[in-house]
Amino acid sequence: MEQLSNKKRKANKEHICDWCSLKINKGEIYANQSNADEGTVFTWKNHIHCADLMDKIGAYDNGDGVSTDDFQEYAKNEYQNIMSKYHNEVYESKDFKYPNFEQQLKFVLEFHKIMSPQQLEGISI
Ligand SMILES: [Zn+2]
Numbered sequence: 001m002e003q004l005s006n007k008k009r010k011a012n013k014e015h016i017c018d019w020c021s022l023k024i025n026k027g028e029i030y031a032n033q034s035n036a037d038e039g040t041v042f043t044w045k046n047h048i049h050c051a052d053l054m055d056k057i058g059a060y061d062n063g064d065g066v067s068t069d070d071f072q073e074y075a076k077n078e079y080q081n082i083m084s085k086y087h088n089e090v091y092e093s094k095d096f097k098y099p100n101f102e103q104q105l106k107f108v109l110e111f112h113k114i115m116s117p118q119q120l121e122g123i124s125i
Helices: 050-054 070-085 089-092 101-111 119-123
Strands: 002-010 031-035 042-046
Touching: 002 050, 031 050, 042 050, 050 070, 050 101, 070 089, 101 119
Parallel strands: none
Antiparallel strands: 002 031, 031 042
């Protein structure tokens, strides 16, 4: 696979992030890549904060790129790590229920200070 371009763009309409599968809002700056794979050109779009998170937790390390499934796996694992390290009592309690993926992701983004609580409040990611 070959990367043809990698640009930051302002969204003219809503898109779906290829990593978290959540919405990229109109007007939001996002990453837009063109890739060529055996003669086929395809576009990959992702949130800037999703890329920042992958950098932060070192998810590029397998050298193979991070697929949508990988991303969601990494984000969920990170959520579990943080919960068991810093909120173990809640996490281990019998009443604990996993929030949905969007909430897990927001929690992880806030924990790593990639987005502030104020920023997170204003967006639906
Ligand atoms: Zn995303």
